[in-house]
Amino acid sequence: MDKILDQLNPEQREAACHIDGPILILAGAGSGKTKTITTRLAYLLSLGIDPANTLTLTFTNKAASEMRERALSMIDNPVYPPLLCTFHKFGLLFLKFHIEKLGRKNDFVVIDTDDKKRIIKQIDKELPTALVASEISRYKNSLIHPAQAIAQAEQPQYKKIAAIYQTYQEYLVENNLVDFDDLLMLTHELLEMDEDLRKSVSDRYRYIMVDEYQDTNELQLQLLKKLCDSHTNLCVVGDDDQSIYGWRGANIKNILEFPNMFDDTKVVKLEHNYRSTEEILKAANLLIQHNRSRLGKTLISTKGKGKPVEIFQSSDENEESDKIARAIKQLIDSGVAAGEIAVLYRINALSRSLEEGLNRAGIAYQLVGGVRFYERAEIKDAISYLRIIANSHDDFSFKRVINRPKRGIGKATIDKIEKAAYEKHLSLYQFLSETPKTELSKLLSKKAYASINRFINDLEILQETLERSTMEFMEMFDSAIGLKAHYASLPDGMERVLNLDEFYGLFRDMIKKNPDMSLDGFLNEISLQSDQDQIKGEQISIMSVHASKGLEFTHLFVIGMEEEFFPLLGDGCDMEEERRLGYVAMTRAKETLTLSTVQSRFHKGRRKQLEKSRFLTEAGLLQGALSIEKSTGYKKGDLVKHKLFGIGRVLEVSRAGRDYKLKINFGGNRRDILSSFVEKV
DNA sequence: TGGGTCACGGTTTTT
DNA sequence: CCGTGACCCA
Numbered sequence: 291m292d293k294i295l296d297q298l299n300p301e302q303r304e305a306a307c308h309i310d311g312p313i314l315i316l317a318g319a320g321s322g323k324t325k326t327i328t329t330r331l332a333y334l335l336s337l338g339i340d341p342a343n344t345l346t347l348t349f350t351n352k353a354a355s356e357m358r359e360r361a362l363s364m365i366d367n368p369v370y371p372p373l374l375c376t377f378h379k380f381g382l383l384f385l386k387f388h389i390e391k392l393g394r395k396n397d398f399v400v401i402d403t404d405d406k407k408r409i410i411k412q413i414d415k416e417l418p419t420a421l422v423a424s425e426i427s428r429y430k431n432s433l434i435h436p437a438q439a440i441a442q443a444e445q446p447q448y449k450k451i452a453a454i455y456q457t458y459q460e461y462l463v464e465n466n467l468v469d470f471d472d473l474l475m476l477t478h479e480l481l482e483m484d485e486d487l488r489k490s491v492s493d494r495y496r497y498i499m500v501d502e503y504q505d506t507n508e509l510q511l512q513l514l515k516k517l518c519d520s521h522t523n524l525c526v527v528g529d530d531d532q533s534i535y536g537w538r539g540a541n542i543k544n545i546l547e548f549p550n551m552f553d554d555t556k557v558v559k560l561e562h563n564y565r566s567t568e569e570i571l572k573a574a575n576l577l578i579q580h581n582r583s584r585l586g587k588t589l590i591s592t593k594g595k596g597k598p599v600e601i602f603q604s605s606d607e608n609e610e611s612d613k614i615a616r617a618i619k620q621l622i623d624s625g626v627a628a629g630e631i632a633v634l635y636r637i638n639a640l641s642r643s644l645e646e647g648l649n650r651a652g653i654a655y656q657l658v659g660g661v662r663f664y665e666r667a668e669i670k671d672a673i674s675y676l677r678i679i680a681n682s683h684d685d686f687s688f689k690r691v692i693n694r695p696k697r698g699i700g701k702a703t704i705d706k707i708e709k710a711a712y713e714k715h716l717s718l719y720q721f722l723s724e725t726p727k728t729e730l731s732k733l734l735s736k737k738a739y740a741s742i743n744r745f746i747n748d749l750e751i752l753q754e755t756l757e758r759s760t761m762e763f764m765e766m767f768d769s770a771i772g773l774k775a776h777y778a779s780l781p782d783g784m785e786r787v788l789n790l791d792e793f794y795g796l797f798r799d800m801i802k803k804n805p806d807m808s809l810d811g812f813l814n815e816i817s818l819q820s821d822q823d824q825i826k827g828e829q830i831s832i833m834s835v836h837a838s839k840g841l842e843f844t845h846l847f848v849i850g851m852e853e854e855f856f857p858l859l860g861d862g863c864d865m866e867e868e869r870r871l872g873y874v875a876m877t878r879a880k881e882t883l884t885l886s887t888v889q890s891r892f893h894k895g896r897r898k899q900l901e902k903s904r905f906l907t908e909a910g911l912l913q914g915a916l917s918i919e920k921s922t923g924y925k926k927g928d929l930v931k932h933k934l935f936g937i938g939r940v941l942e943v944s945r946a947g948r949d950y951k952l953k954i955n956f957g958g959n960r961r962d963i964l965s966s967f968v969e970k971v
Numbered sequence: 972t973g974g975g976t977c978a979c980g981g982t983t984t985t986t
Numbered sequence: 987c988c989g990t991g992a993c994c995c996a
């Protein structure tokens with residue numbers, strides 16, 4: 291038992307050994323966070339706690355599988371695996387068992403963001419789909435039902451969005467679809483309305499752990515509270531300084547106020563950093579100290595002084611990328627493995643000039659992020675076919691693929707079929723396969739009729755084959771549909787064909803490993819899976835700062851260190867979150883860190899003169915008095931909001947020790963207020 | 972039905 | 987500048 295804990299430092303051990311009651315583990319970058327919580331899980335099990343009584347929640351599948359592997363390798367006799375999965379996977383499992391209590395069937399289909407947008411577009415074409423989609427997410431994540439949304443909407447635009455939300459939700463229920471937010475929202479709903487269920491679920495999961503707690507949103511917090519109904523054994527791990535998902539609903543208050551929300555919370559800080567040199571940590575620490583909303587932590591290096599952080603200054607983006615390419619070449623020539631090198635940027639648009647520079651220098655690289663495997667059009671087509679075959683009610687998938695490959699069926703024909711099917715209360719597929727041929731041929735044009743007949747026929751043959759043998763079904767699937775052939779004929783088709791092959795390969799693998807798995811099972815399995823886009827070690831990586839979270843590189847470059855790009859300014863800019871992003875970027879580096887800044891950059895069709903990023907000065911890397919206004923983010927004339935005094939206008943900004951003082955005019959009343967007590971409006 | 976052209980707008984991303 | 991989506995015509 292002690293062997294398990296031997297590997298930990300005193301703070302890590304203190305955190306891992308805490309069993310009962312709430313605990314917040316504040317784990318700084320590179321402080322051995324995963325090691326600590328996987329050890330804690332292994333420790334709990336080594337004490338004889340039933341794995342079935344534990345629940346460990348993460349945000350990504352990657353984190354879940356990594357933790358599972360590490361925890362299980364520490365226990366001698368893994369009895370059966372403890373539940374360790376993403377929040378959404380937990381919701382999915384839960385709903386499979388309990389959604390019937392909400393009057394819905396458990397053969398629901400999980401739709402992704404892309405599907406969601408398509409449905410929204412069907413309902414409304416006026417408002418931007420992306421906006422509506424994110425507002426619906428906001429509603430769901432704040433536990434607001436369509437009726438409430440409609441009742442509280444004031445502006446005409448929001449009235450419209452709330453109405454779309456209602457129609458959207460009705461559409462989901464009618465077609466038995468569930469979106470990502472529903473996986474959590476419906477789970478919460480069930481736990482809220484059914485006291486017995488809540489009690490039994492909470493009794494079962496007596497030891498709950500949450501990874502990356504700084505990224506939780508309101509809904510996730512509420513869900514956790516329900517899961518902790520009959521106990522308070524909640525162990526959350528995170529780093530408030532690495533909260534970089536505020537824009538998608540993560541609420542940093544969840545971690546900042548955790549000790550106030552749960553009584554008798556134990557707080558453990560992990561501040562020993564096992565990743566970066568002193569020079570790198572010094573800069574990162576200085577930078578993050580400029581933030582006010584934080585619990586406060588200073589990383590301590592265990593790796594020695596190291597090389598100073600280097601600054602590259604160039605006139606434009608071409609010079610910048612050439613400099614970086616040259617530096618990378620030197621590293622590689624001196625024997626550094628390419629996988630140890632990465633370049634980060636704040637926005638994806640900056641990858642272009644960088645890629646050009648790397649290409650000029652003949653350096654192979656891989657771009658991490660971008661379009662994910664399961665979101666590629668060709669893969670979603672194949673999945674849609676599988677969904678129709680598994681579930682003949684899935685009109686949504688049906689419409690996606692009815693004309694892919696091209697069958698000469700356009701909007702007009704689809705409208706006709708939809709209308710007729712609607713009148714008979716049948717799904718599209720049912721309607722087309724059950725309606726007598728004579729009747730169908732009257733409804734449709736000759737060409738469309740013949741084409742649809744063939745289509746339905748192919749699907750029926752596939753369905754019959756599936757009943758006999760999944761393997762046989764898979765063998766004939768593509769040739770029956772003609773997806774590969776379709777994509778092969780397109781100009782950029784080669785890669786898409788390869789992707790389809792990979793997908794079919796995945797499917798076959800899954801069947802071989804799990805001969806009993808049904809098509810339904812397979813579809814469920816992949817609905818929450820993003821490709822584990824593993825980084826191939828033999829190339830240098832380039833990616834956004836967001837994509838780099840959780841990774842580390844021996845030699846790291848960050849480009850675009852200019853005001854406007856990093857920090858990325860614009861409306862709704864949260865300077866503290868930008869600073870946390872800067873902190874995340876810097877703390878990815880192990881041995882050398884190079885920050886690059888240019889005088890001008892070509893962006894959105896024009897060249898712009900730029901100033902050096904304030905983060906360079908804040909991190910103590912560049913001299914130069916920064917104007918007070920810039921470092922606070924407040925300037926004369928800004929509107930700010932105070933808890934008690936309400937909205938006021940800034941008249942003057944001045945320094946007050948480590949904080950800043952604002953002279954504010956609150957409706958005629960002038961007051962001096964410390965800047966951390968107001969927020970921008 | 973589907974290919975072609977033009978206007979517009981443009982952070983960060985996981986499930 | 988470059989990709990997407992709406993709209994128009996064959």
